[in-house]
Amino acid sequence: MESSAQAIATNSLILIVTIVVVTGIMLGRVSEIIKVPDVILYLIAGILIGPAFLNVLSIEAFPIENNFILTFGSAFILYEGGKEINLKVLNKVKVSVGMLSTVGVVISAIVVGIVAAKIFNLPIMTGLLLGAVIASTDPATLIPVFKQISIKEKIKQTVVSESAFNDAVGAILSSALLGIVMSGQFSASKSFEELLISAVVGLGAGILVGYLLIVLVSDKRIGVFHSYAPIMSMLTVTLAYELATIFHGSGYMAVFTAGLISGNKKMFNIWLEDNDYNSTVHFTESISTICRMFIFVLLGTQVNIKALSQYWLPAIITVLVLMFIARPIVVLVSTAFDKKAQWTFKDKLFMMWVRETGVIPAAVSGIIVSMKVPGYEIISSVVFMTILVTLIVQASTTKALAKKLGVLEETEEKLLQEVA
Template identity: 25%
Template sequence: MGALDSVSIAILLGSLLVLVGILSSLIALRFGAPLLLVFLLLGMLAGEGGPGGLTFNDVGVAYTVGSIALALILFDGGLRTRFTTFKNVLAPSVMLATAGVLITTLVVAPVAKLVLGIGWLQALLMGAVVASTDAAAVFFLINARGLRLRPRVRAVLEVESGTNDPFAIFLALLLVEMLMVGGQSWSTAAITLIRDAVLGCIIGFAGGQVITWVLNRINLPQGLHAPFVAVSALVVFAFANALHASGYLAVYLAGLVVGNQRTRAHSSVVVFLDAITWLAQIVMFVLLGLLAWPHRLLDSFIGAIVVALALMLVARPIAVFLCLAPFRFQWREKLFISWVGLRGAVAIFLASIPLLVSMPAAYLFFDVAFVVVLLSLLVQGWTVSFAARKLDISFKRAEVVAKRVELDLPGQLAREIVGYAVPPNSPYLRRGLIPTWARPTLVVRNEEILTPIEAGSVQAGDYVYLLAPPEKAAALDHFFVDMPAPAKPDPALLGDFFVPGTATLGALAEIYGLQVAGDHTEVTLATYFGEQLGRTAKVDDVVALGPIALLAVKTEGGQVTTVGLRLAETDAPATWGGRIRVVWDKLAKTFG
């Protein structure tokens, strides 16, 4: 009975610890603290070296939980990445995920050797442990801060943080093997890396296709679609690892394949993965925190701070600027990508590998990685939004996000029902505007279900349900945000929306669900005006962009600096001077 009681107490303490972590996330969100930092500190305070006094030294359990959590995080990241986005930034992201990790390792290694007094192979291992960015930390901070980054910058950060883990893990495992047994040449290691990557890609692609086929062809009981996808992702991960392929690359590609095809229960799968990845992250972070002893961290604290500063201020910027040199990125974009290379659970997870294999001075790697992660989250994590504003990388967005309800329709995959509450100041209520691919199907008013014809004009407080393609549903959010109108609204403008001339066509397409050619996603509105007009832009000039029209509200030096969005049926300029200019331009184009 004593053994049963100890198990019950362990379950009670563990669940209470996770529950405290979940509730503490509310405080973290309020004060802008990265959640990873909160969970790590909570685990450290609850551990044997903290006031909690809980004894936990099972590195194997922490490694297993960490592997499962990272596999789910990577699968979820792939599931949310559009294939068009992936293709557009594949080359720079792969450069950062491979050459960037290697450059970071090589730059950090001499610093680690000098300040920690370790050998060259150990220093290289230290560099590899902290070289990769953390997908969970990057995704959370960007979303929690409400940042709507330039599409190309956001895509590079997402794809890089989702794909650099496999190379960093391979490099760390290689160096651990060389330190423990020796005898492996770098040429053999390179061949092994290529083999593991290729085999991982094959397994990931095949696994994603199998998951999609089962979802769409086999009638699983209601509620089992999401658990099936999550467990299948772990099967792909473990199967690839069992064949000595890259399981992390395989599970990310499997998520990419599933997320870019029409599948049943897509919304329920996404919601379930949100919940399970949150839980997995919390458990992993708390366990890693339990392994850290505060008094032991002090032994290498100064050296760890030097390594962290070298990583943030020297190694990461060098790697980013060198890897992105062949591509057309502005220096501000490169600087922001350098600064948002947050370190997180991946670094601490890799640092637990020397502990798992009982390497000499193994705790040095764990303690240094722990301090590096803490400093990265404290310094970089809290300054992400500040850096985005100062470097002009993000666009303004409403603080309030529309709450969307998604319902799958059995028997088909092309449409789903998307529901919203209609706020009094929403663009939809002010304009009645909705994209052509979204079709209202019913309205709920005063707990009564009405057809669109029965409901008539939509009123504030109604609930509107629309048919829309699943891949475009998120674009509807912007029309149901509670956004107060300006003091002097222009009735010709679309929801009184204004965007800067530096905004890209891809950014507008993301918000309004427009169709923009792939080679035009990075074209700014100012450049687009010049291309369409064939001359210097002037105030009140109008150019068409799909179902909306762009109005030049302010110009400076012949460049449009502020753009207003018009309804398609109000394409005509607001002034007679503007109308005359448009007619003149058409005549000039016609008669050459």
Template identity: 30%
Template sequence: MVSQFAYEYYQVSFVFILAAFAIPISRKLTIAYIPILILLGIIFGPLLGIISNSFSIYLMSEFGTVGVGLLGIVIILYSESHHIDFRVLRRQFFPIAILDTLGITITAVIAALLFSAFTGAPLIIGFLFGAIISPTDPASLIPIFRRISVNENISGTLIGESLFNDPLGIILFTIGLAFVAPASSDVQLFSAFSSHIGIYLGSIAFLLMQITVPALIGVAIGFSVIYLNKYLNFESLIVGLLLGIIILEFTIMEASGITPFPAIIATGAIVGNFNDKSIFWSREAGFQENLSFLFQSIIFLLLGSILTRTNLMDYLPMGVALALGVIFISRPAAVFSSLSVINRKFSKNPINNRVKLFMSLVGPRGVVSVVLSTIPYVLGVQENIPILIKYGQPIYVGVSFVVIISIILQTIYTPFIVKRLTSEGPRL
């Protein structure tokens, strides 16, 4: 009889080995590797039963207390934030800001209405779903832009939006969770705000605090590490120093009830833009990129294996309808509404409708949505919250379909629409 220890590590080792095969398969088929990872997860999970559903949920949400999903978000956001271009960010500040505030809220609300309409769930449960799928995914978006030629203002806006809307989506999710499970330890800080100044002012104050405080801390840490390295020169071990600091940021802020992701993005952006460009910093960036790639691979593989045959059969119509609704209704409504405000109020060079349409059709969901989707059900079981137990499964299955279909569709159609809508096209 196989011990529990051996069983778990057999599955962990198999996940690592299986993920590696996505690259040669995607190269042979000349398609992006992310759909291959998801498909491998489905084949070896619900179809063949080699990777169990319960173990996939455990590995994603509870392994090492926080799960590889949450730890993966930390590594991925830190690595991707190295590539933030402050020149483009300054130039496109208003479009990014409006997409990450008004845009993400509109997306969440419309998706909430769709989820409630399809499942009969209360609107607050729908809002949890909407918050989960509201952020776009830099890990899925950047590989798409590497395969096409597109104006850097457009790509910079969409990548900037995707980097900064991840923490905002998490904050929206926390606010939604506070309405469903106000006694949960996960929302104690928000509950403290709302009990003192009311639910609406509390939500605004909580949102502002969760963005500004960690972002300022992250900036200070980034410059401190650069300054410290000038005098002590950590050489190759700058990799270990920064990885340790990022995990420490995450640990302290999570324990304090503050979202750590603005701090992690700020630290990565400062380190990526203001280091002295020595070989050791290049090695640090390369190491973090490889580690990020590994976590992405594991998370997308688990996305496929977390489903069951029953999920695939029972929720297929709902999942497809939700995915198409998010891609072709929620996202376009959010982009057109948000950028119309910018055109009227702030922009000297208004964004035309063709570019708006392109931006509205390019916004795949990914890692953050996958990781958040398992939390309602796990929290419902842990704290015996009936409404989360009842709707937790439809939430994570619905999110899975949105992520899978958005990545596959947008990987396929983006090279075709870019030339028609932006006058540029695929890279040769």
């Protein structure tokens, strides 16, 4: 009987993987043709193949598989986000990035959380949980956008670094609030202490695992596993996450920190052989793409059309509060303390607009839905609407706004003027 149940679970996982990958590949190609962010198509596809319409894939039948995919997927993407950060450039804008990705996340969660609690008539802690889930931005969406247009390096590194850091901070804050909502107990001092311990332990685990494993695949004498560099990158994610979790730390902070070390290994005088480096890049990009497919398709399957039709208007109002009230406050407060960066008002306007929501909020929302947290239908509806609106409205207008505000690199700006 037990072996039969295991066989069914295995077949279920294989079925999920097959359906999502086939769907993702096809829609990824379509997105290239019609110039629409692929995650929007993944979301729509998830709705279509989910219980709401065709019922080809129902995640409620596979809760364990769902949690595994969402947890690993979000962890791996955070690892990749950490690798994108250039610590040398980051040093010039560290105050702004630090404020945006910590205080900024808290401000955004509070502003949106209070409004959401009022609009949806939710308990304040559930409202704050909703605010925390959508408070972080998305490096997986921002990085492809910035690859298409040459934004000034200072702004680019600030926004990308913020998105990577605030994903980790947003995930930690969401986890802490989720624990409070589920237990019904709240102590400000205890919650802050747990949050601090979670972040510090995660940071320590990430540094330890990240440095050790990157040395083991380097060209140094100790780099005996250099030929397994791509596989070791996946091991880095799982090992950092689990080590942090065992000692009650944040697995998300751990994988992000490990990615930060991997992406800046030259600062630690660590080098990879060219073949190992190239194979690792191709491997991790492929895994990251697959993770994005899974997270957004699965989020789509979890969208409750009945709840969405019921909450669409207050959900849009919540998104507008996030975009036009919370985000401007966050940017103005965070940059006010960074005199060294010498931000212009146009720089700040651009940073206010570029805050697409994506992978980590989607993954956290999926976990909340699978746990049937009180108010999960509302949270899921708002997250879906936030991703949809910010990607369609903000991602599609980034280039035009950058040109209008004059924040493009000079060569890019001249090229656009010649074309015009």
